[in-house]
């Protein structure tokens with residue numbers, strides 16, 4: 001484990017795979033560096049408050065491609081320090097929105113009624129002075145990153161955002177799940193989130209391939225986690241769809257439905273998830 005100005009913590013998963021924790025907001029963001037014989041893949045790049053390429057260059061000398069599990073600010077902000085970056089096109093608009101300080105200010109004004117300041121303050125600093133990001137290339141379902149002796153497949157799984165996806169490291173049998181499967185809970189109440197049925201279908205899609213992975217690494221919270229979490233989220237989503245799950249009030253315009261040790265947040269008003277028309281800001285909440 002190594003510390004870089006206290007903002008990055010590197011954890012070795014194996015001799016050619018590293019977790020880089022970015023400690024900028026209350027919940028650390030996880031980036032994963034996978035090195036192959038010819039090249040390396042960086043899955044997610046964090047908020048980007050400090051130069052992540054200074055960390056990755058201490059771990060590999062191979063050329064690095066950066067691919068995002070989705071387009072949220074805490075997964076693509078560090079793209080600013082790399083050239084070859086990939087995001088699913090369904091998240092291009094959300095990514096651009098988060099570069100707009102007017103939207104960030106409106107969102108924070110609304111959400112600061114519920115969230116504690118230590119979570120918000122460093123984010124505000126980074127979000128109000130966004131670094132320009134390189135134009136991303138479009139990820140697509142089934143695409144495979146060939147790193148030489150190592151192959152990583154894109155499995156598109158909309159839900160948390162429309163362009164959310166997972167990466168399957170075929171040789172290591174590891175599934176990188178971003179914000180689609182993690183401990184604590186999944187948010188389906190953000191601008192660009194899908195409905196619950198779409199999220200449920202994504203969990204079914206992952207379960208159809210469960211023989212191909214033994215371990216999950218998520219974008220936040222505990223790591224690694226067991227594949228059984230996919231089944232828990234599927235059950236939770238189904239309990240929302242058949243109305244057997246109990247919706248609890250949680251402020252900021254949302255309900256939460258708990259299932260065992262996980263939870264899904266859903267909007268009271270589906271408008272919260274709609275992408276705005278060009279030139280307009282999204283509906284944030286009353």
Ligand SMILES: [Zn+2]
Nearest residue numbers: 070072160179
């Ligand atoms: Zn996210």
